[in-house]
Amino acid sequence: MNEKTMRKSRWQTVIFLLIIITLTYLSSIITSFSFADGLATIPEALGWMTSNLMVTGESLDKLPNILEKLAETTFMSIAATTIAAVVSLFLGVLGSKTTKVNNFLSVFARFIASVSRNIPVVAWSLVLLISFGQNSVTGFLALFVGTVGFLTRAFIESIDEASQSSVEALTATGATYFQIVGKAVIPQCLPQMISWVLFMVETNIRNATLVGILTGTGIGYTFDMYYKMLDYNAVALVTLTIVITVIMVDLISNYVRKVIL
Amino acid sequence: MEATYIKTKKDGRIVIKSGNKGDRVLKGTIVVLSILTVISFFFFNYAGLELGSAIRETAYNLKVMFLQPALSTISLSEAIYQVGVTLSLAFLATVIGAVIAFFLSLMAATNLSPVWLTRIVRVFVAFIRAVPTVLWVLIFAIAAGLGSEAAVLGMLFHSIAYLVKAFSEAFEEIDKGIIEALQSTGAGWWHIVKSGVLPSTFTYLLSWIFLRFEINFGVAVAMGAAAGAGGIGFDLFMASSFYFDMREVGFITYAILIVAFLLEVISTRMKKRYFPASSN
Numbered sequence: 001m002n003e004k005t006m007r008k009s010r011w012q013t014v015i016f017l018l019i020i021i022t023l024t025y026l027s028s029i030i031t032s033f034s035f036a037d038g039l040a041t042i043p044e045a046l047g048w049m050t051s052n053l054m055v056t057g058e059s060l061d062k063l064p065n066i067l068e069k070l071a072e073t074t075f076m077s078i079a080a081t082t083i084a085a086v087v088s089l090f091l092g093v094l095g096s097k098t099t100k101v102n103n104f105l106s107v108f109a110r111f112i113a114s115v116s117r118n119i120p121v122v123a124w125s126l127v128l129l130i131s132f133g134q135n136s137v138t139g140f141l142a143l144f145v146g147t148v149g150f151l152t153r154a155f156i157e158s159i160d161e162a163s164q165s166s167v168e169a170l171t172a173t174g175a176t177y178f179q180i181v182g183k184a185v186i187p188q189c190l191p192q193m194i195s196w197v198l199f200m201v202e203t204n205i206r207n208a209t210l211v212g213i214l215t216g217t218g219i220g221y222t223f224d225m226y227y228k229m230l231d232y233n234a235v236a237l238v239t240l241t242i243v244i245t246v247i248m249v250d251l252i253s254n255y256v257r258k259v260i261l
Numbered sequence: 262m263e264a265t266y267i268k269t270k271k272d273g274r275i276v277i278k279s280g281n282k283g284d285r286v287l288k289g290t291i292v293v294l295s296i297l298t299v300i301s302f303f304f305f306n307y308a309g310l311e312l313g314s315a316i317r318e319t320a321y322n323l324k325v326m327f328l329q330p331a332l333s334t335i336s337l338s339e340a341i342y343q344v345g346v347t348l349s350l351a352f353l354a355t356v357i358g359a360v361i362a363f364f365l366s367l368m369a370a371t372n373l374s375p376v377w378l379t380r381i382v383r384v385f386v387a388f389i390r391a392v393p394t395v396l397w398v399l400i401f402a403i404a405a406g407l408g409s410e411a412a413v414l415g416m417l418f419h420s421i422a423y424l425v426k427a428f429s430e431a432f433e434e435i436d437k438g439i440i441e442a443l444q445s446t447g448a449g450w451w452h453i454v455k456s457g458v459l460p461s462t463f464t465y466l467l468s469w470i471f472l473r474f475e476i477n478f479g480v481a482v483a484m485g486a487a488a489g490a491g492g493i494g495f496d497l498f499m500a501s502s503f504y505f506d507m508r509e510v511g512f513i514t515y516a517i518l519i520v521a522f523l524l525e526v527i528s529t530r531m532k533k534r535y536f537p538a539s540s541n
Contacts, residue, residue, distance in 0.1 A: 024356050027349030030342075031409035031491070038410045045404035045414070053400070075301030082298040118521040120479050122486045122494060123514050126501035127326065131318035136305035191283070194290055201294075206393040213395060213487045214498075217306065220395075227399055239396055246391040259286045 052232045055240060059233035066222055066234075070241050072136060073218035077204035080140050084147035085197045088113075089186075091148070092155030098167050099159060099185055101177075109152065117149025125211045134216040142211050143204050151196060158192040159185055191260040198253035205246055326511030333509055335496055344516055347485060347492035351477035353413045358420030359470045365421065366428035367454060372440065373432060382425070390422040394480055398488040412490030416480055420473055427469040431462045468531045475524040482517055493517060 028035065093099050095109035125142035132138040166184040175183070212220020219242060226234040268276040332340060368374045369382040398415030405411045439457045448456070485494020493513060500509040 020356065023352060027352045030349040031346055031353065031413075033349075033353055033409040033413055037405075038414060041401070041405040041410055041414060045401050048404045049400065072304050072306060075297065075304045078294065079298045079301040082294045114522075114525075115518070118518050118525065119514055120482045120494075120517060120521075122483045123497060123501075123510070123517070126486070126498065127322055127507075127510065128319060130322060130501065130505065131315045133309040133315070135308045135310050137307065137310055137312075140305070191287060194287060197294070198290070206391075209393040210395045210483055210487055223396065223399075232403075235400075239392060239400075242393065242396070243388065243391040247387065250387070250391070256286055256290050260283045260290075 053236040053239070054233060055237045056233045059231070059237045062234050062237065066219070066238055066241055069219045069222045070245060073139075073208045073212060073220070074205055074245060076136050076140050076218060077143060077208045078201055080143035081147055081151075081197060081201045081204050084144050084200075085151055085193070087148050088151035088155050089193070091152040092159055093181055093185065095152060095156045096159035098164055099181055110156070113149050113152035113156070115149070116145045117153065119145075121146045121207055121211060122214060125214045129215045136217055138215045139208060139211045139217045142215070143207060146207070147200055147204060151200060154196040155189070155193055158189045158196070162188045162192065195253075195257050195261060198249075198256060202246060202249045202253060205242075205249060209242060322507050325507040326514060328511075329508050330511035330515055331508040332512050333506055334500065334504060335509075340493070340496070340513065340516060343491075343493040343496055344520060347481045347494060348478060348520070350409060350412055350416070350484070350490065350492055351474060351481040353409075354416035354420050354481070355470060355474040355477050357413070358417050358473070359424055359466075361417075362421045362424035362428055363466070366425045366432060367458075369425055369429035370432035372435070372437070373450075373454070373458070379429075386422045386425050389418050392418075394419045395484065395487050398484050398490060402488060407489050409491065412481070412484050412488065415488070416477055416484065419480070420477060423473055423476075424469060428462075428466060431465050431469070432458055435461055468528070471528050471531055475521075475528050478521065478524060 027033070091109040091113060094101060094105045095113065097106075100106040121142055124145050125138065128138045128141050132141070162185075166188060167180055170180045170184050208218060209220040209223065212218040212222075213224045214220070216224075219238065223235065223238045226232075226238060270276060335343070365382055365386070369379050369386070371379050394415055397418045398412055401414045402408075402411040405414065435458060439461060440453055443453045443457045481490070481492055482494040482497070484490040485492040485496075486498035487494075489495060493516065497510065497513045497517075500506050500513060
C-alpha cells in the first residue's frame with residue numbers, strides 16, 4: 001500500500017463519515033429527536049425504573065393469572081413455529097436450487113417467502129384481527145405467516161449450502177426424487193434446520209408480546225392492561241416472567257444447538 | 262485396544278442401531294416440539310371465533326387490500342413523509358446503537374478483554390435481549406413521554422444487544438498474529454483496536470449494521486403501531502383499527518413492502534460483495 005492509496009482510502013473514510021453524520025442529523029430533524037433530551041432521559045428513566053418497577057407482594061397475587069397468559073403465549077409461539085416449519089420444509093425443498101421440481105414452483109416458493117417475510121407482522125395481525133377477533137388464533141396466524149417467510153429463506157439457504165454432492169451421488173445411483181430428498185437432503189440439513197426453528201421459537205415469544213398488545217391476546221394484552229391501569233408493579237412482574245421464559249428457552253436451545261451441530 | 266463389545270437386547274438380539282448423543286437430542290427436540298404443538302391447541306382461547314366466516318372475510322379483506330390500494334385519510338406526500346419518519350427512527354437507533362455496541366463488543370471479545378469483563382457484558386446483553394423491544398419502548402415512554410426519544414431509546418437497546426453479539430464474534434475471529442505483532446511493537450490496547458482490529462473487520466461490521474438497519478425498519482413500523490411512536494406504523498394502525506379502511510391498509514402495506522424489498526436487495530448485495538464465503 002503506497003502513500004497515494006492510503007490518502008485515497010482516508011478520504012473515502014472521511015466522506016463516508018460525513019454522509020453518516022448528515023443522515024443522522026437529517027433523521028433527528030425529521031423525527032424531532034434531540035440527543036440532549038435523549039441522554040437526559042436515560043438516568044431519569046433508570047431512576048424511575050428502580051423506584052417504580054418493583055415486584056411487590058401485592059402484585060404477586062396476580063401471578064397465577066399472568067402465568068396462565070404467559071403459558072398461552074408460549075404455546076402459541078411454539079405451535080406457530082412448528083407448523084410453520086413443516087410448511088417451510090416443503091417450500092424450502094421446492095425453492096432450493098438443488099432440489100427444485102421446476103423453475104416455476106421454485107420462483108413461486110421464493111415469492112411466497114419473500115412477501116410473507118417483508119409484510120410486517122403488525123400488518124398481518126391488524127388485518128387478521130378484523131375478522132378473526134380477539135383470540136389466540138389471530139396471534140397464531142400472524143406469527144405463522146411471518147415465520148413461514150423467515151424459515152423458508154433460512155431452509156433454502158441451508159439446503160443450497162449442504163447437499164450438492166450427496167444429491168449428485170444419489171442421482172448417480174438412480175434414486176428417485178423422493179428418495180433423494182428423504183435420504184440425503186433432509187437428514188443432512190436437519191440439525192441446521194432445527195437450530196433455525198429453535199431460534200424462531202425464541203424470537204416468536206418476543207414477537208408474540210407485540211402481537212398480543214395489538215390483538216388483545218395473551219401476555220401482551222396482560223401487559224397492556226396493567227400498563228394502562230398504571231399498575232407498574234404488575235408491569236414489572238409481567239416483564240420479569242417474560243424475561244425468565246425467554247432466557248430459559250435461550251438456554252435450552254443453546255444446549256441443543258451445541259449437541260446437534 | 263479391547264475387543265468390540267456387542268450390545269444385545271434382553272431377548273438376545275443384537276442391537277444394530279446405536280445413535281450418538283446428537284441424534285438422540287435431535288429426535289428428542291422434534292418429538293417435544295410436536296407434543297407441545299398438539300397440547301397448545303387445547304390452551305388456546307377461542308373466544309368469539311367463527312372460523313368459516315373469518316376466513317371468508319379475511320380473504321375478501323386481503324383482496325381489497327392488494328387489488329384496490331388507495332389513500333383516503335392521509336395524502337400521498339404525508340404517507341411518504343411518514344415512511345421517512347419510520348426510516349429515520351430506524352436509522353437513528355441503528356447508528357447510535359452501532360457506536361455503543363462497538364465499544365461494548367470490544368469489552369465482550371475474549372481476545373481483547375479480561376474474562377470477568379466479557380462475562381459481565383454478556384450477561385447484561387442477554388438480559389437486554391430477553392425483554393421485547395415493545396416493552397422497552399413502553400417503559401421509556403413513561404419516563405420520557407411518548408415521542409421519538411422513547412422509541413429510539415427502546416429500539417436502541419435491542420440493536421445494541423444484537424450488534425454486540427455479532428461484533429464480538431467478528432473480533433474473536435481475528436487472526437491472533439495481527440494482535441501479537443502489534444503487541445510486540447509496544448502498541449497499547451487502543452492502538453491495537455484502531456490499527457489492527459478495526460481495519461480487518463470494518464466491512465464485516467458494516468454489513469451487520471446494515472442488516473440491523475433492515476430489521477430496525479420493521480421494528481420501527483411495529484413500534485409506531487403498538488407504542489404510538491409515530492411514523493407509517495401509526496397510520497397503519499389507525500387505518501385498520503379505527504377507520505377499517507382496507508384500501509388504505511393495502512396502500513400502506515405496499516409502501517412498507519417496497520421499502521423492505523429495497524433494503525433487502527441492498528443488504529444481499531453488500532453481503533455478496535464483502536463476504537461471499539459465509540452467506541447466511
